[in-house]
Amino acid sequence: QVQLVESGGGLVQPGGSLRLSCAASGSSFRIAGMGWYRQAPGKQRDLVASIISGGSTNYASSVKGRFTISRDDAKNTMSLQMNSLKPEDTAGYYCNAYLATEYGSPYSDYWGQGTQVTVSS
Numbered sequence: 626q627v628q629l630v631e632s633g634g635g636l637v638q639p640g641g642s643l644r645l646s647c648a649a650s651g652s653s654f655r656i657a658g659m660g661w662y663r664q665a666p667g668k669q670r671d672l673v674a675s676i677i678s679g680g681s682t683n684y685a686s687s688v689k690g691r692f693t694i695s696r697d698d699a700k701n702t703m704s705l706q707m708n709s710l711k712p713e714d715t716a717g718y719y720c721n722a723y724l725a726t727e728y729g730s731p732y733s734d735y736w737g738q739g740t741q742v743t744v745s746s
Contacts, residue, residue: 627651627735629720634740637710641744645705647720647737656724657732659696659703663716663742670719674705687713710744718742 633645649656660675674694675683682694693706703720720737 627654627722627724627726629722629735629737631718631720631737631740634718634742636743636745638746639711639744641710642706642708643710643742645707645718645740645742647703647722649701649703649722649724649735651726654724654726655728656698656701656722658723660721661694661703661705662719662721663714664719664739665716668716673718676703707742710742712744714742715744716742 628650630648631645633643635643637643645661658675658677661673662670663673664670671685673685673688674692676694676696684692691707691709694703696703707714717739719739722735723732724735725732
């Protein structure tokens with residue numbers, strides 16, 4: 626079974642920074658793309674940032690210039706550096722990976738359990 630585990634969430638003041646990490650573990654797998662999503666209570670889950678194997682990135686307009694997504698394929702990890710945080714960034718943040726568990730097997734989406742980010746003074 627492939628597991629995605631997020632870490633790094635917490636409480637931070639407006640203008641502060643947090644770094645979220647997502648670690649993928651399992652016997653064997655290949656990740657084609659990864660991304661961070663967030664969901665506030667009563668709201669839909671929206672894409673924050675994504676990165677594919679070639680290194681191309683995509684950001685939601687609300688976070689572009691403040692957040693940076695990166696991945697370390699050697700360690701099977703992904704990070705989201707969040708700077709200049711705003712109260713509007715408060716949400717549960719979820720790690721997503723599009724991966725296959727074995728060579729030649731179909732790719733599918735996997736999700737982490739989420740980590741809470743709260744931006745408040």
